[in-house]
Amino acid sequence: MNNATGTAPDDDTESFKLALTFLSIAVLTFLSQTFTGLNIGLMSLDTAQLKVLIDVPNKDEAAMDAARYARKILPLRQQGNLLLCTILLGNTAVNAAMAQLLADYAGGFIGFLLTTAIIVILCEIVPQSVCTRHGLFLGAAGSPIIRLAMLLFYPITKPYALVLDRLFPQRENLLDRSQLQALVEYQKSAAPGMLAEGQAEMLIGALGMAQKTVSEVMVKLDAACSLSPKDILDYAFIAQVVQQGFSRFPVVEPSSGQVVGLLHCKDLLSLRDPEYDHLEEVRGRSATVGELLEALRQAGREREVFVCGEDTTLMALLSEFKRRPHLAVVSDGEGPEARHVGIVTLHNIFGTILQAQGNSFFSEDVGSSPRRHQQAGALHLFDRTRLESMAAGKEQLGEDEAGAVMSFLVATLPKIFSQQHVNSTKLLELLRELRPEFVPKRTELYRSGFETTKVTLVLQGAFHLTSGADQCESTVGPWACLGVGVLLAKADKYTSDFTAVALTDAFILQLERQRYLQAAASDRLGHIDSLA
Known part of the structure; x- marks a missing residue:
């Protein structure tokens, strides 16, 4: 009877100790996994890389998440040697405690196999594989544990970190010009859709430009x-x-x-x-x-x-x-x-x-x-590529382009565009509103006997003109002005006395009569009647 009452508490104590041991091993396994995984997850992230993730412009949702994780990791990563000492000390201490606990229940060769299997497979291989792929997220998630460990181990790790800082100061792993160029070339071949068409070539050209004379x-x-x-x-x-x-x-x-x-x-x-x-x-x-x-x-x-x-x-x-x-x-x-x-x-x-x-x-x-x-x-000023781009995008003339057009008009048509008839500032503003237009081959721009309200300046291409009662034929090319009579006419309506057909694909500028009259009248320089 006494034996029965004496052994029951012993059995309960043994069961409690066994459960406590397994719980301790589970906690230590988790901590070992955390230290091992974060050793890969945190130490593989360079401070320069983290700053790039934080500062990247025009973030989408994924980039905003990455920036949030990077902000949590960056303060830890900036203390590189202290972080390294903390992780290694914590991992070593946890693995040693786990091996000690397992030795009490499985000694000899069986204990060796069991300890090796748990530490190597569960605490080393698995967490390192996971953190290699998801280091940023897991590093941010495990940062509170690392902060606590840094605080607990500080008296031990700080002196070592100071020595390492002195011997091996931390540096950012920045890429030089040739490495950046190689990175862009690799990304272009490995993920061609990541950059827009032509961007990779432009980056490669810009990086290689510094070496050219x-x-x-x-x-x-x-x-x-x-x-x-x-x-x-x-x-x-x-x-x-x-x-x-x-x-x-x-x-x-x-x-x-x-x-x-x-x-x-x-x-x-x-x-x-x-x-x-x-x-x-x-x-x-x-x-x-x-x-x-x-x-x-x-x-x-x-x-x-x-x-x-x-x-x-x-x-x-x-x-x-x-x-x-x-x-x-x-x-x-x-x-x-x-x-x-x-x-x-x-x-x-x-x-x-x-x-x-x-x-x-x-x-x-x-x-x-x-x-x-x-x-x-x-x-x-007006090469074909530039004109095609401006016509497709309906771009207005730039300052240099409008200035060149104004100088040409003033020099060739002083009775219409000189300072006495329209203020140069107003004229420049008027010309900057113009947009180059594309005219396909065989387009009839003017027809004899029909009303028109526009003056045309040919920038590129050629036009066939037929004019007068005798149907005289001629050909004009770039920098020819067509329909100048629109601005000389006394009446609001002007009837063309010639026909103009595009011989080639052409680019033109067209100026409305009404806009010219507004520019001339705005500075009180006289009515268009004075031009006749």
Whole structure:
């Protein structure tokens, strides 16, 4: 009877101890899994990567979740050596306690197998596999446990962390230029849909641009679109130059092959504008390009000629273009005796970025393409690609484009567009409202005997004109003005006396009569009747 009453409490105690042991092993297994998993999940996340996740713009829902997790992890990860010491100490302590508990119930070889199976399989392999794939989320979820462990182990781990900080200071793992380029190329091949079409090529081109020099992208001077000081600036020559569609032209001395000046398209068009007093000396006669340069120089309006060396990097030149004209002359040395060998423009730099591997916009070879040689003279104001983009997007003219159009109109049609008839500021505002339009081949733009209210400026393409009672035929091209009589007519309605049909696909600008009248009347410069 006594034995029976004596053994019952012992059995209850043994059962309680066994249950407590299994519970302790379960808790220790969980802690071991946590420390092991977070060792992978937290230590594999670089501080730079976490900052990128936090600062990424235009976040969607997934990116907002990732940023929230990163904010929880970043303060821990910034204490890299202290975090490492805490995780390793905690993991070692938990595994040692677990092995001790298991040894009391399964000794010898069986205990060794059981301890190894639990620690290796459950506490090492499984958590590391999971945290490798979901380290950000699990790292944020387990951060409270790590904070508590850091507080408990602080007296032990802090001295070690200080020594490690001294010996192995923490650094952010940033990628250099070549590594970034390789990353973009790998992402392009592994996940081609992640970036929009052309973005990967642009990134690769921009990263590779820093290693390129001016000599690799410049166009040789003899292949560039340039002017000679002896060129005579009559109307035919100016019209021919303007139709090239460039904004800047280097002036090259034939005997020396050196660039002696730089002219803007506006300078050529302004030669026939009476509003430019500083050109009075060369206006009204067959002046030369050299005389125009000298007149601009004496008036203090000379265009700067920026000279750079062949070894100048494109990045350095791009920085210079922020405060200088977007055309640089390339020399083969230093000093006044250095020979000018080529030119490079902002367009060439953009081309270097866009013509990265496989880009469809710049697939032609820079050194051999005639089209590239044409573009080398200066920036295009109205090249076909630009006009197609503007027409498709219904874009208004930019300031430079509207200014070039205004200078041309003032020079060729002074009775309509000069300062005496419409204020230049109002005219520029009016022109900036215009949008290039695409006209397909065989489109009839004007028909004889029909009313019209628009004046047309041809930017690109050709039109066949039939006019008069005799049906005289002619052909006009870029920078031709059609329907000028709309603005000269006394009546509100104007009947066209000619027919205009597009011979090719064309791009045009059209100005409404009513908008012109509003601009002219707004500054009290007189009614359109005075133009007749």
